[in-house]
Amino acid sequence: MPIEIPKDKWNGKVRTINLGATAAEGGTRAKVITVGGETSMPYLHFEAPTPNTPLIAVEIKSRKPTDWSPLLAEAWGEAMNNPAAWAKAAEAAGAEMLILWLTLEDTPADAVSAVKAVLAASGLPLAVFGPGQAEKDNDLMVAVAEAAKGERLLLGICEDKNYRTIVATAMANGHLVNARTPMDVNLAKQLNILITDMGLPADRIIMDPTVGALGYGIEYGYSVMERLRLAALQGDSMTQFPMLVTVGFEAWKAKESKVGEGVPASWGKWEARAINWEITTATALIESGASIVVLRHPESVKRVKAAISELMTA
Amino acid sequence: MTFDLVFMNHTITFTLDEKQTTVNVPTGTLLSDAAHLAGIEIGQPCGGQGRCGRCAVQVLSGNVRRRSTLRLSPEALEQGFALACQSIVEGDAAIHVPQQEKIERNLTTDRVAAEVQVPDGYAFEWSQPIRRATVHLNPPTMDDQTDDWSRLQTALRTQHQLENTTASLALLRRLGEILRASEWQISVIYSNIGSYEAPLFQILDIRQLEDLDDPVYAAAIDIGTTTVSLWLVDLISGQVKAQVAEYNSQIARGEDVISRIIYTGKSGGSADLQQRVVETINRLTEAACKRAKTRPENVIKAIIAGNSTMIHLLLGIPAASIRLSPFITAVNHPPILASREIGFNFCPDAIIDCLPGVASYVGADITAGVLSSGLDTAEDITLFIDVGTNGEIVFGNRDWLVTCACSAGPAFEGAGVVDGMRATTGAIEEVWINGETFEPSLRVIGGKKAKGICGSGLISLIAEMFLTGLLDKAGNVNLTLPTNRVRAGDHGGEYVVAWGAETETGRDVVITRVDVDNLLRAKAAIYAGFSMLAEQVGMTLEDVQQMYIGGSFGKYINVEKAVQIGLLPDLAWDKFKFLGNTAIKGAYLALLDTQQRERVDDIARRMTYIELSADNSFYEAFTSALFLPHTDLFRFPSVEAAILSKVESQRSDS
Numbered sequence: 001m002p003i004e005i006p007k008d009k010w011n012g013k014v015r016t017i018n019l020g021a022t023a024a025e026g027g028t029r030a031k032v033i034t035v036g037g038e039t040s041m042p043y044l045h046f047e048a049p050t051p052n053t054p055l056i057a058v059e060i061k062s063r064k065p066t067d068w069s070p071l072l073a074e075a076w077g078e079a080m081n082n083p084a085a086w087a088k089a090a091e092a093a094g095a096e097m098l099i100l101w102l103t104l105e106d107t108p109a110d111a112v113s114a115v116k117a118v119l120a121a122s123g124l125p126l127a128v129f130g131p132g133q134a135e136k137d138n139d140l141m142v143a144v145a146e147a148a149k150g151e152r153l154l155l156g157i158c159e160d161k162n163y164r165t166i167v168a169t170a171m172a173n174g175h176l177v178n179a180r181t182p183m184d185v186n187l188a189k190q191l192n193i194l195i196t197d198m199g200l201p202a203d204r205i206i207m208d209p210t211v212g213a214l215g216y217g218i219e220y221g222y223s224v225m226e227r228l229r230l231a232a233l234q235g236d237s238m239t240q241f242p243m244l245v246t247v248g249f250e251a252w253k254a255k256e257s258k259v260g261e262g263v264p265a266s267w268g269k270w271e272a273r274a275i276n277w278e279i280t281t282a283t284a285l286i287e288s289g290a291s292i293v294v295l296r297h298p299e300s301v302k303r304v305k306a307a308i309s310e311l312m313t314a
Numbered sequence: 315m316t317f318d319l320v321f322m323n324h325t326i327t328f329t330l331d332e333k334q335t336t337v338n339v340p341t342g343t344l345l346s347d348a349a350h351l352a353g354i355e356i357g358q359p360c361g362g363q364g365r366c367g368r369c370a371v372q373v374l375s376g377n378v379r380r381r382s383t384l385r386l387s388p389e390a391l392e393q394g395f396a397l398a399c400q401s402i403v404e405g406d407a408a409i410h411v412p413q414q415e416k417i418e419r420n421l422t423t424d425r426v427a428a429e430v431q432v433p434d435g436y437a438f439e440w441s442q443p444i445r446r447a448t449v450h451l452n453p454p455t456m457d458d459q460t461d462d463w464s465r466l467q468t469a470l471r472t473q474h475q476l477e478n479t480t481a482s483l484a485l486l487r488r489l490g491e492i493l494r495a496s497e498w499q500i501s502v503i504y505s506n507i508g509s510y511e512a513p514l515f516q517i518l519d520i521r522q523l524e525d526l527d528d529p530v531y532a533a534a535i536d537i538g539t540t541t542v543s544l545w546l547v548d549l550i551s552g553q554v555k556a557q558v559a560e561y562n563s564q565i566a567r568g569e570d571v572i573s574r575i576i577y578t579g580k581s582g583g584s585a586d587l588q589q590r591v592v593e594t595i596n597r598l599t600e601a602a603c604k605r606a607k608t609r610p611e612n613v614i615k616a617i618i619a620g621n622s623t624m625i626h627l628l629l630g631i632p633a634a635s636i637r638l639s640p641f642i643t644a645v646n647h648p649p650i651l652a653s654r655e656i657g658f659n660f661c662p663d664a665i666i667d668c669l670p671g672v673a674s675y676v677g678a679d680i681t682a683g684v685l686s687s688g689l690d691t692a693e694d695i696t697l698f699i700d701v702g703t704n705g706e707i708v709f710g711n712r713d714w715l716v717t718c719a720c721s722a723g724p725a726f727e728g729a730g731v732v733d734g735m736r737a738t739t740g741a742i743e744e745v746w747i748n749g750e751t752f753e754p755s756l757r758v759i760g761g762k763k764a765k766g767i768c769g770s771g772l773i774s775l776i777a778e779m780f781l782t783g784l785l786d787k788a789g790n791v792n793l794t795l796p797t798n799r800v801r802a803g804d805h806g807g808e809y810v811v812a813w814g815a816e817t818e819t820g821r822d823v824v825i826t827r828v829d830v831d832n833l834l835r836a837k838a839a840i841y842a843g844f845s846m847l848a849e850q851v852g853m854t855l856e857d858v859q860q861m862y863i864g865g866s867f868g869k870y871i872n873v874e875k876a877v878q879i880g881l882l883p884d885l886a887w888d889k890f891k892f893l894g895n896t897a898i899k900g901a902y903l904a905l906l907d908t909q910q911r912e913r914v915d916d917i918a919r920r921m922t923y924i925e926l927s928a929d930n931s932f933y934e935a936f937t938s939a940l941f942l943p944h945t946d947l948f949r950f951p952s953v954e955a956a957i958l959s960k961v962e963s964q965r966s967d968s
Contacts, residue, residue: 160788160790164790164792164794186940186945189945190940190941190945191788193945193947194786194787197786197787236946
């Protein structure tokens with residue numbers, strides 16, 4: 001007996017967002033990439049096609065990080081000393097987008113030169129995130145936004161504490177913002193309202209709902225994302241934004257990735273375990289609707305990419 | 315053997331208004347208790363928990379041990395300030411008590427009180443269980459040595475067919491004197507405490523002979539956390555003879571019910587609170603009786619409404635379980651009591667009838683409010699809120715009633731807000747802000763210099779700041795606007811409502827980011843309560859056909875502003891009805907008519923109580939209401955339209 005699979009029909013649609021600008025659009029990127037546009041829950045191809053493949057972004061830092069796992073230092077080697085070299089290595093490893101994360105030690109001039117070096121080294125669309133301290137972020141991001149005018153950078157971290165400055169500079173210089181809220185549907189929606197109220201066009205917002213790694217609250221982040229997508233499909237225009245998740249940042253904080261010694265033998269090999277932690281977190285969150293996953297390890301990039309291509313063709 | 319700790323006694327000298335008072339107290343005495351002994355009442359709005367900082371006193375000489383200085387600034391500490399509720403006597407000391415914020419007795423006079431209509435068809439004989447009988451006794455003689463009580467019983471039997479009569483010991487003690495003083499011609503007030511079939515008549519009072527149309531006095535009382543109201547009623551005509559109100563003197567021991575419950579945990583705390591509210595009511599009774607030219611001991615009955623905590627505190631019943639999960643009262647429906655058991659100055663046998671409550675946070679003030687608002691007989695689907703420290707909400711009509719309580723906190727009464735105050739002289743009660751200059755126009759109660767901002771002022775201030783862009787939808791103060799009234803303060807961004815030169819204290823009156831947050835939380839709690847009740851019965855707030863707003867605070871709320879901040883649902887203005895103090899009106903109706911009194915019992919039984927803390931959905935509704943006016947803008951179409959028209963007019967200007 002043939003079984004008919006019931007199909008949901010939704011009114012809402014996730015906005016289609018373009019990242020990066022080529023010379024034609026007033027930037028210097030090699031190409032523009034597009035995310036969003038979904039009209040169904042993730043990867044239900046029988047209901048609606050998934051118009052855009054989720055993106056893998058690789059996280060690089062303006063200075064060599066001192067608190068990263070030795071496994072990551074080993075993987076990236078010398079490239080980590082220099083953001084331009086790191087950007088090239090990331091692109092070679094399969095990154096489709098780069099996230100340059102600035103540090104508290106950076107001055108606005110440091111930040112601008114790091115951004116310029118990365119833009120020169122790679123043609124991938126770029127996101128630039130401040131160190132996450134509202135005042136410092138404001139200082140750095142205003143300088144960066146002005147210096148890279150027209151590139152359609154994704155600027156972060158835009159939170160309710162400092163959204164005004166980041167949004168104003170994004171508006172003035174033709175960039176996008178990464179709207180970050182702490183794992184709550186209402187807060188995510190509220191920040192999007194505040195940002196659009198300032199007059200930033202809605203096609204220049206990416207939502208960052210904050211997630212937890214596998215074993216560290218992933219279910220909570222997963223269900224917030226799922227509910228955001230459901231609200232978007234039901235027609236709530238202030239949740240119809242593609243989502244970015246900082247998987248590498250979360251997964252490499254987990255004890256299972258961080259600690260190589262003094263753990264039970266049954267945990268297996270450290271490197272494999274750490275990479276698996278990042279991959280498992282990433283693939284789960286992609287299935288709950290993430291459009292951009294930010295990763296740290298080159299091996300994770302390769303394997304998550306394989307998982308994405310299976311999802312897209314399944 | 316008892317081991318006597320030898321405590322030294324110390325001399326503490328208090329100075330207040332240049333008057334010195336000295337007391338001797340042992341080591342370890344709290345300064346606030348020492349002050350109490352010296353006859354000085356230091357207000358403790360937080361109930362003596364060291365949280366509010368309002369009981370700060372200055373130590374001029376000597377030493378005290380400060381257990382907590384959390385609410386004192388380093389400068390204040392340097393100047394010797396200490397919290398009276400947190401500081402302990404360790405030696406002789408001289409203490410300066412700063413001017414206390416006066417709790418003004420805000421007596422409602424009959425001139426400003428609303429005229430109260432006696433219900434149609436009221437008739438003493440039909441509506442009252444109380445009767446007054448004229449009794450002529452023959453004085454005892456050497457030949458007729460019947461005792462006083464039997465003499466009275468016999469006369470009641472033969473003259474009024476009252477077969478079964480009883481009296482309290484208190485009455486028996488007074489009996490002989492009254493009979494003789496009135497020369498054996500008396501009026502007897504009594505009430506049937508038995509059944510209709512087997513009556514038992516309790517003698518409540520015996521008086522010198524009264525005319526048939528002389529008043530029989532009774533009282534309707536509402537014990538609010540902040541204000542106690544009393545109506546003196548003549549049961550013969552049904553008329554209200556005097557309306558009086560006064561701040562509940564328990565305020566000095568905590569501003570909200572939780573602080574007061576905490577205070578009952580202190581030694582003597584429960585008795586102190588009980589005595590305070592009884593004294594408040596006795597003072598009110600005296601004032602009302604004076605106006606009606608009678609005496610408190612002529613009051614024969616009182617119906618009392620009040621939230622569950624207030625009723626517990628009045629009766630001296632432990633209230634601790636009200637505060638703790640699973641939030642259970644000791645009694646929702648107290649039995650009928652006699653005045654003397656509580657300590658009122660009424661007739662000792664006066665009937666004290668506390669109306670029934672529903673739950674810990676939906677008390678007799680609400681059941682009385684439902685009665686007087688007529689919600690329980692309404693055809694239209696009605697949302698009723700009593701706005702006070704707690705927001706109690708009832709939703710329904712004549713077929714069903716659901717209720718919940720949301721802890722809005724005292725923000726709308728001015729607490730938890732830097733320059734917040736109660737609605738008394740000097741309070742800013744309404745604010746308008748110019749959208750271009752960001753300059754405010756203020757209306758101040760009493761027309762004097764501003765001292766602070768009261769609840770209605772805060773609502774209007776937040777609405778105006780929001781509509782003029784001084785606040786964004788999350789309540790952030792926009793510091794980029796071209797006005798020197800916005801600035802970064804110690805508590806985040808702030809807006810200067812009145813410059814120091816225009817205020818009574820000489821300090822700027824401001825509203826800070828933290829204040830806005832507190833107010834947003836209060837309004838979000840109330841709105842979330844509305845949404846939850848509607849959701850529980852499968853409806854939305856759009857289904858509401860009329861909205862009743864009770865509570866004295868409700869009278870002064872500007873509906874438009876309250877909708878703009880998302881405190882009240884976005885309904886057409888003609889759907890809002892302000893009812894004032896619905897609790898005392900309900901107590902009045904129940905006092906007049908036994909059927910109405912029974913209806914309150916019925917209302918209490920019918921109301922389904924929804925405990926909002928039982929699951930996460932309240933939190934969800936709360937966070938989405940924690941925005942101006944709400945995260946779901948479609949719930950507030952009129953506000954959205956107002957914002958849009960503002961934006962468009964600004965665009966066309968530029």
